[in-house]
Amino acid sequence: MGHLITVATYSLNQWALDFDGNLQRILESIRIAKERGATLRVGPELEVTGYGCMDHFLEGDTALHSWEVLAKILESEEAKGIVCDIGMPIMHKNVIYNCRVIIYGKQILLIRPKMWMANDGNYRELRWFTPWQKHRRTEDHFLPRIIRVVTGQTKVPFGDAVVSTVDTCIGVELCEELFTPASPHILMGLDGVEIFTNSSGSHHELRKLYRRVELIKEATSKVGGIYLYANQQGCDGDRLYYDGCALIAVNGRVVAQGSQFSLQDVEVVSATIDIEDVRSHRATSSRSMQAASAERYERVEVDFALSAGKFDSTVGVEELVVEKPYEVRYHRPEEEIALGPACWLWDYLRRSRTQGYFVPLSGGIDSCATSVIVYSMCRLVAEAANQGDQQVIVDARRIAGEPEDSxxxxxxxxxxxxxxxxxxxxxxxNSSIATRTRAKDLAAAIGSHHVDLNMDTLVTAIRNLFSFVTGFKPQYRAHGGSNAENLALQNIQARLRMVLAYLFAQLLPWVRGRSGGLLVLGSANVDESLRGYFTKYDCSSADVNPIGAISKTDLKKFIAWARDAFELPVLTEFLEAVPTAELEPITETYVQADEADMGMTYDELSVFGRLRKVEKCGPYSMFTKLLHEWGSFLSPTQVAEKVKHFFFEYARNRHKMTTLTPSYHAEQYSPDDNRFDLRPFLYPSRFAWQFRKIDEVAATLPDRSTVHPSEIPREAKERRKDA
Known part of the structure; x- marks a missing residue:
């Protein structure tokens, strides 16, 4: 018989500053772990406070309440007889650290501060926390009085150390540390650490999970060991959705995996493993030579065994089954769009304590995608309710306006x-019968409460007011008006839709005999936001936007997938329709089309967006890259014109990013001005130096395009300089 250990890791739906709720979810997770026979429990990063407290981490109140919560955990019946790894911020010598607190038997064994910070993309940990730089060293941390009363301890080790039990050794690797080139698990593993815990606050992004899983598998493939990955799950109160997917890996193979998208507040992933498997995996000459010369970690000893059998004859060892390798489940991007934003919307809805959502449904694919995501949320709620999830049922009753005893x-x-x-x-x-019909049919298919109206009287009233005040009556371009008149008349319609959206969102529940209000959802995709192809403060201005960081290309794929998965044949009509804002009159020779207005296609916008943000290209480097990618069907001059046109439009519309509706973060090239894409919003939009260099180089290069002009894609022929 080997040394069998049952361990548990978690996805917890914590909420920033919800100390009561966070405490209850932590205690529930420990209770479930003990029910499954686990002797080690690992929770997500900063689980006591919630990961997304941001500048609240700088407040003394946050640290105080964290200690108060920890005191209750230490005193609880749930925490008896199990080693718990718990996350919270701690001030040590007047410096704030992001920490893991390892506890057992009403005692704090070790406080392990994070050593490498996440400080790019959506993360700004260095704004609030300082990394621990004294590697493999500890100091005394003197505990606050509220903890001393509970534990009887005055001071505990604080720093980079490991915990040694009777039968094994546990080390902490905290979130970002897994992603660094010199990850701590390597040196800890060489010094004999057999179990690694990783508590994370990792957000969902399309196509991101594979990298995370591969890193976890690789962490123990070479060095050997057991890896427990815990993650935050749900909306913590901001733009991010933390996608759970807690994992347990042994020697490079995943043996247990939690769901990536779930409405559960507490999801436990447990496994029984044999510690002897780690020792046999490590029995290689080269690894042993490196381990023999490895630097020593300080060890905090605890008189407790994680394993059953030889060390605890009272445990029914015959009932334990060692976990077998598990086939990791990955969702397709289309499924991720259906599930991630839907779970985020559910959290936002129930925690904002509002009565539902409102969408201006235009009959186009963007508002269609937003509506289908809401329907996906309703499907998840119905599925959870059918499975008896009481928390979901209670929340759904309240949101639906049902009494508590319903x-x-x-x-x-x-x-x-x-x-x-x-x-x-x-x-x-300017609206067509086709878009009106599509909107009505979609609403009927998903069951939404639908309103159909004409707002011409409002538009006319505003137009007449301007004429009365100025003596001038603006006309559409189709009727002989200038570009300025044409644009102003389009913007009147777009902005009035925003006003109407909030009016109806506030009063529709009242009309239906209910109290409260609705949250307005935006429907601007990431490509249109990047290009600035929307009216500032129009109907894209909303409370939250589930598709604001999803590309048009991915949205089309999602709609095609949902058509079959959700049995919504009406979605075919949206896929076949030409994208149009319908803000100008339709004539025999002109129908407004989005891509023609923008002077670039949505596919091209995705390319520009990735090069600008992900590959960090300015105008010139983007031009040189696209020469290779597009050189077979565009001349250097044509590529130059496209790049210059994009940067000009991006720059002159950048100010709109400051007013973007808070969006679900799903894409690496999101232009979100809040904290993800930190750039100026007043640019020298003609980029004189950069564009001049592009033109000089383009003029000297040969035309390598081999495609006949008649075969060049439509987007390559459009040369609009000013939309």
Whole structure:
């Protein structure tokens, strides 16, 4: 018989500053772990406070309440007889650290501060925390009085050390440390650490999970060991959705995996493993030679064994089964769009304590995608309710306006959607019958409460007011007006839709005999935001936007997938329709089309966005890269014109990024001005130096394009300089 150990790791749906809720979820997770026979429990990063406290981490109150929560955990019945790895901020010698607190038997064994900070993309940990730089060293941390009363301890080790039990050794690797080139698990493993815990606050991004899983597998493939990965799950109160997917890996193979998207507040992933498997995996000559010369870690000893069998004859060892390798589940990007934003919307809805969502449904693919994501949320709620998830049922009753003693259970997605989701088609004289019909048919298919209206009287009133004040009456370009007149008349419609959206969102529940209000959802995709192809403060201005960081290309793939997965044949019509804002009159020779207006295609925008943000290209380097990618069908001069056109439009519209609706973060090239994409919003938009260099180089290069002009894609022929 080997040394069998049952361990547990978690995905917890914590909420920034929700100390009561966070405490209850932590205690529930420990209780479930003990029920499964686990002797080691690992929770997500900063689980006591919630990961997304941001500048609240600088407040003394946050540290105080964290200690108060920890005291309650130490005193609890749940925490007896199990080693717990718990995350919270701690001030040590007047410096704030992001820490893991290892506890057992009403004692703090070790406080391990984070050594490498996440400080790019969405993360700004160095704004609040300082990395621990005294590697493999500890200091005394003197505990606050509220903890001394509980533990009887005056001071505990604080720093980079490991915990040695009777039968094994545990080391901490904290989130970003796994992603660094010289990860701590290497040196810890060489010094005999057999179990690694990783507590993370890792957000969802399309196509990102594979990298995370591969790093976890690689962490123990060479060095050997057991890896417990815990992660935050849900909306912590901001733009990010933490996608859970807690994992347990042994010697480079995943043996247990949690869900990536779930409505559960507490999800436990446990496994029984044999520590002898780690020792046999490490029995190689080269590894042993490196281990023999490895630097020593300080060890905090605890008189407790994680394993059963030889060390505890009272445990029914015959009932334990060692976990076998597990096939990791990856969602397709289309599924990720259906599930991630839907879970984020559910958290936002229940925690904001509002009565539902409102979408201006235009009949185009963007508002269609937003609506289908809400329907996906309703499907998840119905599925959870059918499985008896009491938390989901309680939240759904309150949101749907049912009394607390109601027996209502939201088991039908369309019925629940009708209660909490409201859509409205806001037509004008420029709207087509096709878009109006598509909006109505989609609303009927998913069950939303739909309103259909014409707003021409409002548009006319505003136009007449301007004429009365100035004596001038603006005309559309189709009727002989200038570009300025044409644009102003389009913007009137777009901005009035925003006003109407908030009016109906506030009053539709009242009309239906209910109290409260609705949250307005935006429907601007990441490509249009990047290009600035929207009216500032128009109907894209909303409370939250589930598709604001998703490309048009991915949205089309999602709609195609949802058509079959959700049995919504009406979505075919949206996929086949030409994207149009319908803000100008339709004539025999002109129908407004988005890509023609923008002077570039959505596919091209995705390329520009990735090069600008992910590959960190300015105008010139983007031009040189695209010469190789597009040189077979575009001349150097044509490539130069496209790059210059993009940067000009991006620069002159950058100010719009400061007013973007808070969006679900799903894409690496999001232009979100809040904290992800930190750039100026007043540019020298003609980039004189950069564009001049592009033109000089383009003029000297040969034309390598081999495609006949008649075969060049439509987007390559459009040369609009000013949309």
């Amino acid at each position: 027996s209502y259970v939201p088991t039908d997605a369309r019925e629940f959607c009708n209660r909490i989701f409201h859509t409205c088609y806001m037509g004008t004289e």
